[in-house]
Amino acid sequence: MDEKKLTDIAALGEFGLIDRLTKDIKLSQKSTVAGVGDDAAVMDTGGKKYTLVSTDLLIEGVHFDMSYTPLMHLGYKSAVVNFSDMAAMNGIPTQIVVGIGVSSKYTLEALEAFYAGIKKACDRYHVDFVGGDTTSSVHGLFISITVLGEVGKDKIAYRKGTKQGDILCVTGDLGGAYMGLLLLEREKKVFQANPDMQPEMAGKEYILERQLKPEARTDMIKKLSEKEVVPTAMIDISDGLASEALHIAKASGIGITIYEERIPIDQNTFDTAREFNLIPALAALNGGEDYELLFTVAQADYEKIKDLPGVSLIGYATDISEGNHLITPDNQVVELKAQGWDALKS
Amino acid sequence: MDEKKLTDIAALGEFGLIDRLTKDIKLSQKSTVAGVGDDAAVMDTGGKKYTLVSTDLLIEGVHFDMSYTPLMHLGYKSAVVNFSDMAAMNGIPTQIVVGIGVSSKYTLEALEAFYAGIKKACDRYHVDFVGGDTTSSVHGLFISITVLGEVGKDKIAYRKGTKQGDILCVTGDLGGAYMGLLLLEREKKVFQANPDMQPEMAGKEYILERQLKPEARTDMIKKLSEKEVVPTAMIDISDGLASEALHIAKASGIGITIYEERIPIDQNTFDTAREFNLIPALAALNGGEDYELLFTVAQADYEKIKDLPGVSLIGYATDISEGNHLITPDNQVVELKAQGWDALKS
Numbered sequence: 106m107d108e109k110k111l112t113d114i115a116a117l118g119e120f121g122l123i124d125r126l127t128k129d130i131k132l133s134q135k136s137t138v139a140g141v142g143d144d145a146a147v148m149d150t151g152g153k154k155y156t157l158v159s160t161d162l163l164i165e166g167v168h169f170d171m172s173y174t175p176l177m178h179l180g181y182k183s184a185v186v187n188f189s190d191m192a193a194m195n196g197i198p199t200q201i202v203v204g205i206g207v208s209s210k211y212t213l214e215a216l217e218a219f220y221a222g223i224k225k226a227c228d229r230y231h232v233d234f235v236g237g238d239t240t241s242s243v244h245g246l247f248i249s250i251t252v253l254g255e256v257g258k259d260k261i262a263y264r265k266g267t268k269q270g271d272i273l274c275v276t277g278d279l280g281g282a283y284m285g286l287l288l289l290e291r292e293k294k295v296f297q298a299n300p301d302m303q304p305e306m307a308g309k310e311y312i313l314e315r316q317l318k319p320e321a322r323t324d325m326i327k328k329l330s331e332k333e334v335v336p337t338a339m340i341d342i343s344d345g346l347a348s349e350a351l352h353i354a355k356a357s358g359i360g361i362t363i364y365e366e367r368i369p370i371d372q373n374t375f376d377t378a379r380e381f382n383l384i385p386a387l388a389a390l391n392g393g394e395d396y397e398l399l400f401t402v403a404q405a406d407y408e409k410i411k412d413l414p415g416v417s418l419i420g421y422a423t424d425i426s427e428g429n430h431l432i433t434p435d436n437q438v439v440e441l442k443a444q445g446w447d448a449l450k451s
Numbered sequence: 452m453d454e455k456k457l458t459d460i461a462a463l464g465e466f467g468l469i470d471r472l473t474k475d476i477k478l479s480q481k482s483t484v485a486g487v488g489d490d491a492a493v494m495d496t497g498g499k500k501y502t503l504v505s506t507d508l509l510i511e512g513v514h515f516d517m518s519y520t521p522l523m524h525l526g527y528k529s530a531v532v533n534f535s536d537m538a539a540m541n542g543i544p545t546q547i548v549v550g551i552g553v554s555s556k557y558t559l560e561a562l563e564a565f566y567a568g569i570k571k572a573c574d575r576y577h578v579d580f581v582g583g584d585t586t587s588s589v590h591g592l593f594i595s596i597t598v599l600g601e602v603g604k605d606k607i608a609y610r611k612g613t614k615q616g617d618i619l620c621v622t623g624d625l626g627g628a629y630m631g632l633l634l635l636e637r638e639k640k641v642f643q644a645n646p647d648m649q650p651e652m653a654g655k656e657y658i659l660e661r662q663l664k665p666e667a668r669t670d671m672i673k674k675l676s677e678k679e680v681v682p683t684a685m686i687d688i689s690d691g692l693a694s695e696a697l698h699i700a701k702a703s704g705i706g707i708t709i710y711e712e713r714i715p716i717d718q719n720t721f722d723t724a725r726e727f728n729l730i731p732a733l734a735a736l737n738g739g740e741d742y743e744l745l746f747t748v749a750q751a752d753y754e755k756i757k758d759l760p761g762v763s764l765i766g767y768a769t770d771i772s773e774g775n776h777l778i779t780p781d782n783q784v785v786e787l788k789a790q791g792w793d794a795l796k797s
Contacts, residue, residue, distance in 0.1 A: 111558040111559070111560050112558055112560060113555075113558065113559075114553065114555070114558065114562065115555055115587075117559060119585060119586065122559070122562070122585055123583075123585050125559060126562060126563065126566045126585065127566075127583075129570075130570070130579075130580050132579045132581075133579060134546060134579045136545055136546075136601070137545075137546060137579045139581075140580065140581035140582060141581060141582050141583070145582070146546065146548065146581035146582040148502075148581075148599065150496045150497075150498040150500070151496075151497065151500065152496040152497020153497050154497065156496050158548060158581070158582065158597070158599060159548075159582065160548045160550050160582065160583060160584050160595065160597055161584050162550040162551075162552050162584045162586050162595060164552045164586065164587075164588050164593065165589070166589040167587055199480045199483075199494075200480060200483060200494060200504070202492065202504060202505075202506045202597065203506075204507070204508040204595050205508075206510045206593065209459075209460070211460060212457040212459065213459075213460050213463060213468070213471060214457050214458060216460065216468070217471070217472065231480065232480070233479060233480045233483040233486060234473070234476050234486065234487070235478075235483055235485075235486035235487060235492035235494075236486060236492040236505065236506065237469075237487070237506060238506050238507050239465055239468055239469050239472065240465065240508050240510060240513060240514070241461075242510050242513060242593075243510065243512040243513060243591065244591070245590075247510065247593050249506065249508055249595030249597075251504070251548065251595075251597040253494065253504060255496070
């Protein structure tokens with residue numbers, strides 16, 4: 106009767122758990138501008154720009170499957186997804202620190218391939234590899250990546266900041282990484298059933314690359330800067346368009362309406378979704394790991410943004426009382442719900 | 452015959468592995484002052500002080516044993532050992548980001564205890580908890596801690612910088628954390644053999660606290676600053692005095708001589724070592740996790756440092772050609788060797 110009731114963490118989900126664990130945090134350092142709750146924390150260390158920091162864990166068997174993830178790609182992706190967090194603040198990455206825990210099944214050559222991938226990403230994004238920690242693990246590979254970045258104080262974009270009437274924009278195209286994952290999972294099963302079967306990957310290079318070797322859209326950060334557009338809010342798409350749009354809506358205290366037919370989907374993604382009997386728009390809305398940027402701009406910036414290559418205008422912000430909606434091609438209005446990945450619910 | 456030869460990482464050891472993985476790193480960001488190879492990386496983000504960053508992984512079954520590590524203590528220690536890295540640069544910690552991967556055996560209440568420990572450390576050291584990542588793991592608990600800090604540009608202390616004739620100093624006392632660990636391991640075995648036995652911990656509070664709840668010596672950083680002493684080199688003792696002294700010697704290109712009888716050892720540590728039939732000085736030299744500061748000062752600073760409470764003068768720096776030595780109480784000269792913990796050799 107008096108037994109203390111313990112709470113199963115899976116029931117809370119990742120975001121519920123984070124809310125519980127971080128609810129009573131107080132900030133006391135004057136250099137801290139913004140803490141928990143955005144794509145990166147923000148510090149003012151006295152220079153002209155803000156310093157950004159973000160961290161990510163990648164765990165074998167949870168975030169990647171060694172049976173189809175080449176280690177060099179894994180290194181590249183581990184770095185890039187954190188660079189993407191800097192882009193999500195309208196900033197650029199500058200330094201990276203990498204922790205790895207490895208079990209004895211990994212050889213030096215395997216780890217060198219992983220580090221080669223990280224270094225390749227650092228070269229491409231002009232990021233310095235400045236430190237880390239290397240240790241053993243009991244089971245599998247465990248990666249922790251922390252990235253530092255910088256952003257002009259007048260350019261920073263948080264998740265909050267969207268106002269009613271702002272235009273919702275997204276870079277690139279969506280759903281490809283998720284279809285790449287489904288394809289890899291399918292071919293793994295085929296291979297397990299019959300190791301002599303050749304995988305059917307021809308013509309699927311685009312979606313495979315979206316899954317295995319994504320890019321951070323720092324190129325779009327530069328384009329927005331050239332156009333003198335500062336997003337009113339921004340986030341990167343790691344959990345799916347719907348989930349990220351709801352993060353902006355919640356943080357900004359507004360509602361969001363998205364036009365389904367405006368969601369950018371590559372032909373390769375579209376065709377593969379059809380092959381899997383999936384609605385392509387749902388792959389785009391709920392499939393994660395595209396690492397594109399979702400952002401809002403003020404209506405005053407419409408002329409600057411409307412013809413910017415690589416940007417799609419997919420919706421707009423409403424008063425919070427209107428809720429969050431998806432408008433289907435046949436003009437039905439459905440509630441926008443997050444059904445994206447949730448690492449703690451499987 | 453043509454089979455590619457693969458290298459077992461355990462044969463390289465932790466430091467050998469880090470050397471191999473980081474050997475061809477190039478730095479390109481002008482904000483990077485110092486990268487891999489010290490207790491923290493150093494950045495100049497344009498303010499009056501340098502920004503420091505350091506990261507650590509803690510893995511269940513490798514770095515801690517859940518059977519005798521209370522989660523609140525583990526959270527506290529996880530934070531403090533990284534704060535200690537900031538002290539090792541003659542700086543102070545300012546922000547922390549925490550990643551955790553947890554398996555389903557952990558409850559919300561367990562994680563709350565862990566976070567309560569981190570928050571307690573943050574309160575004590577005036578550090579802001581600004582972000583993190585929370586995810587599931589397949590096996591056990593994985594913790595990644597990244598700490599940011601700051602240090603005056605004229606006060607930074609690297610591992611390199613010691614000159615011939617400099618005085619080697621250490622804060623506090625050594626070997627206690629290691630004896631605390633041996634005691635906990637012994638009592639675990641006793642308990643496993645006979646769960647009705649009461650653990651024999653009475654009078655051992657000091658060494659248990661040294662192991663389970665260490666502190667970072669940011670207090671000594673302030674004292675050194677008040678005395679206007681800037682160490683010529685500094686490191687914190689996570690792997691044992693001998694190992695850390697050799698890091699300073701190697702980085703600075705000097706030799707180091709330590710007087711065994713000058714090594715500060717608490718009575719509780721001394722008595723417990725005797726109880727375990729160990730030479731107390733060896734526990735101090737090779738036992739890790741004391742998180743005291745080992746540093747060198749110029750002879751010109753001798754008067755300022757010689758009576759500073761909490762600092763022991765234990766040796767001096769020589770020309771590199773003289774090698775690294777320990778002088779025993781009976782005046783024998785023995786080579787100083789690192790036999791400290793090496794997480795990748797077990």
